[in-house]
Amino acid sequence: MKAIHDALIMRLNGEQLDELIDQIAAEIPFALIVNDQLLVTLVCTPTELDAMAIGFLLSEGILTERESLLDIAVDEKGATVSVTLKKLPNGFDQIAQRKTITSGCGQGVTFSDGANLESLPVNQVQIKASPDYIRALLKKFRSVSDLFQKTGGIHSAALADGNEIILFAEDIGRHNAVDKLIGRAFLDNIPLDDKILLSSGRISGEIMTKVIRNKIPILVSRTAPTCMSLTYAEDHGITLIGFARVNRMNIYTHPQRISFEVKGTG
Amino acid sequence: MKAIHDALIMRLNGEQLDELIDQIAAEIPFALIVNDQLLVTLVCTPTELDAMAIGFLLSEGILTERESLLDIAVDEKGATVSVTLKKLPNGFDQIAQRKTITSGCGQGVTFSDGANLESLPVNQVQIKASPDYIRALLKKFRSVSDLFQKTGGIHSAALADGNEIILFAEDIGRHNAVDKLIGRAFLDNIPLDDKILLSSGRISGEIMTKVIRNKIPILVSRTAPTCMSLTYAEDHGITLIGFARVNRMNIYTHPQRISFEVKGTG
Numbered sequence: 001m002k003a004i005h006d007a008l009i010m011r012l013n014g015e016q017l018d019e020l021i022d023q024i025a026a027e028i029p030f031a032l033i034v035n036d037q038l039l040v041t042l043v044c045t046p047t048e049l050d051a052m053a054i055g056f057l058l059s060e061g062i063l064t065e066r067e068s069l070l071d072i073a074v075d076e077k078g079a080t081v082s083v084t085l086k087k088l089p090n091g092f093d094q095i096a097q098r099k100t101i102t103s104g105c106g107q108g109v110t111f112s113d114g115a116n117l118e119s120l121p122v123n124q125v126q127i128k129a130s131p132d133y134i135r136a137l138l139k140k141f142r143s144v145s146d147l148f149q150k151t152g153g154i155h156s157a158a159l160a161d162g163n164e165i166i167l168f169a170e171d172i173g174r175h176n177a178v179d180k181l182i183g184r185a186f187l188d189n190i191p192l193d194d195k196i197l198l199s200s201g202r203i204s205g206e207i208m209t210k211v212i213r214n215k216i217p218i219l220v221s222r223t224a225p226t227c228m229s230l231t232y233a234e235d236h237g238i239t240l241i242g243f244a245r246v247n248r249m250n251i252y253t254h255p256q257r258i259s260f261e262v263k264g265t266g
Numbered sequence: 267m268k269a270i271h272d273a274l275i276m277r278l279n280g281e282q283l284d285e286l287i288d289q290i291a292a293e294i295p296f297a298l299i300v301n302d303q304l305l306v307t308l309v310c311t312p313t314e315l316d317a318m319a320i321g322f323l324l325s326e327g328i329l330t331e332r333e334s335l336l337d338i339a340v341d342e343k344g345a346t347v348s349v350t351l352k353k354l355p356n357g358f359d360q361i362a363q364r365k366t367i368t369s370g371c372g373q374g375v376t377f378s379d380g381a382n383l384e385s386l387p388v389n390q391v392q393i394k395a396s397p398d399y400i401r402a403l404l405k406k407f408r409s410v411s412d413l414f415q416k417t418g419g420i421h422s423a424a425l426a427d428g429n430e431i432i433l434f435a436e437d438i439g440r441h442n443a444v445d446k447l448i449g450r451a452f453l454d455n456i457p458l459d460d461k462i463l464l465s466s467g468r469i470s471g472e473i474m475t476k477v478i479r480n481k482i483p484i485l486v487s488r489t490a491p492t493c494m495s496l497t498y499a500e501d502h503g504i505t506l507i508g509f510a511r512v513n514r515m516n517i518y519t520h521p522q523r524i525s526f527e528v529k530g531t532g
Contacts (some may be wrong), residue, residue: 005493010517012397017526022516027471027492043471043494131278172470172492204438205293205309226293226438227271228309250288251276260283 001046001076002026003170025154025172032056033082034092044176045154048169048184049074052176053081055183059210062089066186117212120237126194127162127217130259131249134196134220138244140165141198157181158198159190165198166190174201175210182214192216203242208232218257220244225252267312267342268292269436291420291438298322299348300358310442311420314435314450315340318442319347321449325476328355332452383478386503392460393428393483396525397515400462400486404510406431407464423447424464425456431464432456440467441476448480458482469508474498484523486510491518 009022028046032039032053039062044052050072057063063085071084137160144165145156157177159167167190169180178199185192196218197211203221205228211219212232218239225233225242230252233240239254251258275288294312298305298319305328310318316338323329329351337350395403403426410431411422423443425433433456435446444465451458462484463477469487471494477485478498484505491499491508496518499506505520517524 007493007496007518010521011514012517012526013514024493024496025490027494172468202438224291227273227290228293230273230290248277248279251278252273255276260278 001028003045003047027172028079030079030081033080034062035083035085035088042176044173044180045171046076047171048180049076049081051169051180051183051187052171053083053183054186055179055181057083057085058182058186059179059213061213062092063186064089117209117236119235120193120212120215120217127196128257128259129162129196129218133162134241134244134249134258135246137165137196137198137220138222138246141200144168145170145200156200159185159192160196160198161194166195174199175207177201178207178210182210196220202226203229203240205229205232208236208238208240211238212236220249267294269311269313293438294345296345296347299346300328301349301351301354308442310439310446311437312342313437314446315342315347317435317446317449317453318437319349319449320452321445321447323349323351324448324452325445325479327479328358329452330355383475383498383502385501386459386478386481386483393462394523394525395428395462395484399428400507400510400515400524401512403431403462403464403486404488404512407466410434411436411466422466425451425458426462426464427460432461440465441473443467444473444476448476462486468492469495469506471495471498474502474504474506477504478502486515 003026004023005026006021007024008019011018011020026046027043029041029043030049031041034057042052042056053072054063063069065087068086070086073082141158144158154170154172155174155177156168156170158165159181167181167184169177169184171177171180178197181197182192193215195216197216197220199207199219199221201221202223203219203225205226208229209232220241222244223242225240230240233253237254239257240252242250242252269292270289271292272287273290274285277284277286292312293309295307295309296315297307300323308318308322319338320329329335331353334352336352339348407424410424420436420438421440421443422434422436424431425447433447433450435443435450437443437446444463447463448458459481461482463482463486465473465485465487467487468489469485469491471492474495475498486507488510489508491506496506499519503520505523506518508516508518
C-alpha cells in the first residue's frame, strides 16, 4: 500500500490562487487480531504493518518472549494483521478491555501502566554516547526522513548503535513510528538494550513506557518531554535528552551514559 | 493543578554544560466516569478538566443534547471527572468497550467511526472567511499560545467567529486541545456551526471526525492533513485549509466558504 497519495488541491500564494497536485499522507485502519481475538483497530501509515503490529504488542507487554511468536499474517486487502502467540499474558482478556487514553499527541491508548514496569539498572551502561556523536546522529536522522519532506506532518524514529543509524521508521503517528521501529528490531533479531532511540516528536509518558518496556537505554528527541516521561525516565534508569539540536541539547536524566569532555560551570 | 512544573536539568550549549531550572509540561491521567461507570482514563494537561471531559463526550457522540447533561463534578485530588447524563446513547456499554486506536499523533482512541457521521450541508455557508481574515487569525493564534512558548511541545486550538478569536485551549495532546475547546464552547453556550476552528497540529481522520460531529464548518491547520481527513472533509461538507501561513495556504475542500477576491491562473 502507498504511504502517500496525490490529491488535487487549491493553493493560495500571496494573492495568487492555483490548482495543483499535492502529496498527502495516507492513513488506514487495520484490525490487530491476536489468537483469533480482535485486540484493537490501529490507524497508521500503511507501511510495515507486520512491524507495527509486533511493536505494539511488545510495547504493551502482550508479546514478551521471542519464542512466543508463532505466526504473523498480514492481509492488506482485508486490513487485518493476525498474530499467533504461544503464550498470552495473564489476564489477556482484561488487558484487551482495559484502556487508558493518553495525551499521545492525540489521545493515545495504552493497556499498560508505566509505573509498574521493571527498571533498567542505573549502572547498566552498555552504550555511551558523546555529544558530538549525538549531533552527528541528529544530522543523519533529519536527512533520512524523506517522507516527511514530501508530505509534512510525518513523524520518524530511528535506532542507532555506537556507530550509526541502523533502523528507521516513519508514520503519521509519533507513537506508531516508535512501535514500527521496535517491531522491526524484534523481527530482525536486533537487541535494543545497547541502542539509542531517536524520535522526531514530543516525549509523553506513553512513549517513555515503550522505551522502558523495551529496555532502550538512551532516548533522544528533537522536542520536549512531559513531566510524566521525565519522572518515568528518572525512576527507570533511562537517559533522556530533549530539544536536541546541532548546537545544544537538554539532558534531563541519567547523564552517566553521556561521555562529556566539555567544561562545566559547576 | 499546574500546567507546567519546574525541573532541574542539564543543558549542553556548544561545549558548555550548565545546570538550570527548566519548565516542563505536566501530564496527568484522570478517570472519566459517566453515570457511575468508568468510560476511559484520559491523560492531558491538568487544566480545564470539565471542558476536556465534556468535549470528549461530545466528540465521541456520547453526549448529544444539551438537556442531557445533568451534572459534572471534577475531583482534582481523586483525579476523576464524574458526568451524569439523562440519556445514554443506544448501546453505551458496547461503545465503552469498542475502541479504535487512531494514528493521533500518537495512538489516539476513538469509540466512533467517522464514516457514519451526518454531513454538513455543502451549501450551508453560515460563515465566510477571506484569506486576509484567516491570515489575521493565524497571527493572533500564534501570539496567544503562551504556554507553548514556555515549555515547547504544547498544542493549541482556537475558535473564531467572523470577527475574532473567541476561545482558546492548550494541551500536550493535539486532540485534547480540540476537545477542550469544544467542551468549553458547549459549557458557555456558544454554537459551533458558524465558527472557524484553528489547530496547531496535523489533521488526522480522528480530528476531522470531531469537527464533523460538532458541525464546525471551517478548519484551519498550520500543518498537514492526512488522506483520511481530506476524504472525510470532502464527503461531509467541511472546508479544510492546511499549511496555513502568513503568505500561503492550501485549500483542500469546499472552497465555497472562502471569499476570494484574488486572480487565479485557471
